[in-house]
Amino acid sequence: MIKKINTEQIKVGMHIHDLNCGWMGHSFLTNSFAVRDDKTIQKIWDTGVREVYIDTQKGADIQEGQPEADVSIHLNQQMREIAAQDKGDGHHVSLGEEIPRARRIHVEANRIVRGLMEDVRLGKQIELEKVEPMVGNMVDSVFRNPNALLPMALLKNHDTYTFEHSVSVCTLMVAFAREMELSRDVILQIAIGALLHDLGKAKISDEILNKPGKLTDEEFDAMKGHVAHCISLLADMPGITPLELEVAGQHHERFDGSGYPNRMTGEEISLYGQMAAIVDVYDAISSDRVYHKGLPPTVSLKKILEWSDHHFNHALVHRFIRSVGIYPSGTLVRLDSGRLGVVIQQQEKNILEPLVRVFYHSRQNHYIQPEIIDLSKSKDNVASCEDYEKWNIDPQQWLS
Ligand SMILES: [Fe+2]
Structure with missing residues (x-):
């Protein structure tokens, strides 16, 4: 199981799955490694990281900690709460x-x-x-x-x-x-x-x-x-x-x-x-x-x-x-219908349902006639956020 723990709980014998410190510089070769000695633990503390993910199948486990799936559920819940807050006026220019x-x-x-x-x-x-x-x-x-x-x-x-x-x-x-x-x-x-x-x-x-x-x-x-x-x-x-x-x-x-x-x-x-x-x-x-x-x-x-x-x-x-926005403008999203598109405008009253320009079908693997979908008026919803490179789509063409 992948689990999040506090860095004070790290023990020799654990396997760090993710150092969880995207922006911090550190001299570990990768973000994933076995904790073999106390020196490694000290080095993790020195980076200033407060929480890491461990892999309990590859190394020691402890009672405490939060499964990665629970972390994800909790974050999604918070994102929904943020989206539910009321928002002010809209844009002034098209x-x-x-x-x-x-x-x-x-x-x-x-x-x-x-x-x-x-x-x-x-x-x-x-x-x-x-x-x-x-x-x-x-x-x-x-x-x-x-x-x-x-x-x-x-x-x-x-x-x-x-x-x-x-x-x-x-x-x-x-x-x-x-x-x-x-x-x-x-x-x-x-x-x-x-x-x-x-x-x-x-x-x-x-x-x-x-x-x-x-x-x-x-x-x-x-x-x-x-x-x-x-x-x-x-x-x-x-x-x-x-x-x-x-x-x-x-x-x-x-x-x-x-x-x-x-x-x-x-x-x-x-x-x-x-x-x-x-x-x-x-x-x-x-x-x-x-x-x-x-x-x-x-x-x-x-x-x-x-x-x-x-x-x-x-x-x-x-x-x-x-x-x-929850899906910032420029994000590539896949909709429940299988269509892929780029978020082009936030709906300031509901940031979970932006305007999306769809142009590709993910199940049929081909481009489709571009169309702007207003998710607040459509039955379609965002299913996932996608990586441009994975779909071989040039972001330059759709973002600028
Ligand atoms: Fe800087």
Whole structure:
């Protein structure tokens, strides 16, 4: 049986099935291994992980713990409760109208962030004036209709990940802030902080940044340094605000104190730092990287929800899920009818029943005439979330 246990309950002789730490760097070769000695247990504790999954058929068992199936039932129940909360007003502009604008904004944002990172590498001064109007455009687009810009966050290339991730985190942060009903002035500042949150990575060598394999402890420590680099880069920037610094400086802090660089806990971390942590991890685990396959958006949300027992602010994670939906726009879903399609728009009153553009039949294995299905008016329901690669479907074609 696969079972979740607390890390304090790990004993020699157990078999770790999953270290359950998607975003954390660690120097174990895989997430699955036998616990042969106390040194291994200490090493697991040192990573800051609070709960792991063990395989009781391959190693020792204990009385305590929760079967994986029960964890899954509990998470699904929580997702339904989040979906049942009441939601505010809808979108102001149709998707068809917003998509061409969002596409231009997305291209421009990526170009600007790439330029900023190059400037940092060359030791040039960063000009905030370049960033502010573009972030303003992103905020406006998300407020007109978030379903246009948000799915573009799912399109990333391996070699351009660092700045595409920055743009995605910025977009997600705006959607999150919209759900939190923050003022426009605050949203602009935290969006700028989100866009610049990984600027310090421009000071990290490409060998570490793009290493295809696991980082060693030393390399991981160097990587962690990107936060300190970012803080010192931003602190030198004329016009930077305290909120922008909070977002960038606290995005790796964790609610239980297991984060870095300052091991802050709970409310010591500002609201915006806590939001940035959730958004950063969500985008990281849902993206394909050189060394891991991205999880489908809904699966990523469930992971964040699970980790919020320790690492994130539980209530904020609920709000974040409300902001992107249970099946975020851009998710490939299979319907009960066997049709496959991409989620194109959230129904703000019922995020369990989004609009889906179907275009493929999973049982007949062929493309079908594309059609938009409103799940709130159809007998069809989402049966599962699917992986684009598994179906040999190019997400670029359906997301941009
Ligand atoms: Fe980071």
